[in-house]
Amino acid sequence: MKLHDVPLSGNAYKVRLFLSLIGQKTELINVDLRTGAHKRAEFLAINPRGQVPALEDSDFALGDSQGILVYLARRYADESWYPLDAQTQGRIAHWLSFAANEIQHGPADARVILLLKRPGDLATAQAKGRQALELLDSELSRHTWLARTAAPSIADVAVYPYVALAGEGGLELAGHPHVLAWLDRVRALPGYLPLPAL
DSSP: OEEEEOTTOHHHHHHHHHHHHTTOOOEEEEOOGGGTGGGSHHHHTTOTTOOSOEEEETTEEEEOHHHHHHHHHHHHSOGGGSOSSHHHHHHHHHHHHHIIIIIIIIIIHHHHHHHSOOSSOHHHHHHHHHHHHHHHHHHHTTOSSTTSOSSOOHHHHHHHHHHHTGGGGTOOOTTOHHHHHHHHHHHTSTTOOOOOOO
């Protein structure tokens, strides 16, 4: 198994984190975005969207961190990470979408604009980030894990990285005690992989 990776990417990190949580080994292949390696034919053959992360597992290739989490959970993990009942799968799909939308266009975009000096509307990204954190804090005030399961699921893994990195986008977590407690629960999981240092 090979994971095409960028160390500071929260989306790539969530896949590395999940692999660590389930004890699954992989070969990490660093993709140099600055030289456009992700837009070359050999990479596009793995992920036509030209984005990291991308996974190769024997003759199977898949891009998109959310899709990769679903694949890894079903193929290699204990069923608790992606239970088979329809209600839990619906809730997990909800949070995978939340990670790809509200979190990506809020805390993740704010981090990229502020930290990496990429062009964008920082105020809008931070406003979306604050809304996402409020919603998340409300949900976590009633449930230990996002999918309302007894144990964490891939929903928690998908949402965790850019929430944990929200401060790098100028977003305060101090006013969100339930989010902070959830972050601590994720960090306490066996096999937890620390966030990449800048």
